[in-house]
Amino acid sequence: MSIIQSKTVAHQVDEILLERIRDGSYAAGSRMPSESELSEELGVSRATVRTALAKLAATGLIIRKQGDGTYVNAHVREASVHTGNLWDLVQLIEGNGYNSSIRSLSIERRVATEREALALALEPGDELLSMHRLFLADGQPVILANNVIPFNLLRTPMESIDGELHIREIFHRYCHQKITFAITDIRSTVMDEQAKEFLGGAAGRAILQLQVSFYGKNNLPLALGMNFFDDSILRLSLVQAWN
Amino acid sequence: MSIIQSKTVAHQVDEILLERIRDGSYAAGSRMPSESELSEELGVSRATVRTALAKLAATGLIIRKQGDGTYVNAHVREASVHTGNLWDLVQLIEGNGYNSSIRSLSIERRVATEREALALALEPGDELLSMHRLFLADGQPVILANNVIPFNLLRTPMESIDGELHIREIFHRYCHQKITFAITDIRSTVMDEQAKEFLGGAAGRAILQLQVSFYGKNNLPLALGMNFFDDSILRLSLVQAWN
DNA sequence: AAGTGGTCTAGACCACGGC
């Protein structure tokens, strides 16, 4: 019996199962009740149980085996990162077991580089809003994030922007548009001067570079992200299961 | 009317839709028929259409918008990589638009390092089968792959091993066990001497390092993988869509 | 042989977006 109602039934089932895995009712490595049993116990259809289980399986937290059963994955902390939240840097940091905080470094207006103009389908000379932010894990800098937005999309004064919001929230609040999807390239790079200044560590060390393009409806590019990710502190791990 | 029958109805629907996207029947950026229309046209239930569409949406190839419709994503080549095939290096290379080939460099027997023994739950001094392989894209080296397997798991002579198979296939064929899931850590690293010898390029450049642990039933670790990935040639990109 | 997850159906209602 829960006080807070989740949006969907499947999501509620999800939370119940998550809770049971967390508190050890379903021990790591052990087999969970079958879909039919859960369906009956929780009073929902088997299909609903399945959508909840599918969500957990996608994160790698449980492993499903046809003809056998559903097992709690002993090697994946709930922490583990999966594709779904690769863009939510806060969630990524907290998934690694840290407390996250954001420090806004600068919010400025400048002319787009050739490359940025191309990626955002702008004219040469058009202006951008450029934000630099530092994400901290337990107070330690781990991600240097740079985001740019075409200046003419802004609907409110630049000074009013809250530098601690997620890009999608910023876009929704200050540009009155929705970002519907994003494409991220994962690359490896040697830390440059700027990154070194904020992330620290030895010169010439390698860090991950997450290069993101954000798109809105009509498939138009709305914003760019360039994140430098210190993989010596944060893990970026993915889980894959087979039948 | 198809000659080759796919395994599931949903998969067949998937292939039909994929074909229509490829040949331009459903143009990039345009809205596709609704679920009900597809359901009726193809003679399957709406639920089946939905599972097929869900698979396409997961790869980012289509974008679904509640209350609006389903759109063909203009920015994602079918090529694009998604979580599902991050471990299939051949598919990853071909997804980038190259022809892939594999060169087996060495297959040898040696003692496990401390680190390997720990990761594979072995005793110090236990032996491993170690394989080095080079994956080529259009003849150009792009991934240096190293895999290790506890030697005592081998059921056939070491000499009989086909160095061009996927690890899961090798395990199935020569160890008579199934790899059921894997956890991959994505890291950034500066190319070492060994990698430089095979991948080439300037010393000190950064490449991606995909560190994989393979598990079997009972959650026991069965094999390790260490792949050096030249991200100057191959793209590792992920797509995320929101409602 | 029994039980499991995987697939599929034919209905229903809801939440949202565009007109």
Added chain:
DNA sequence: CCGTGGTCTAGACCACTTG
């Protein structure tokens, strides 16, 4: 308002793994 995708149900059969 209407049509869309999102959720949910109650049933059925299949493919697979294990005892």
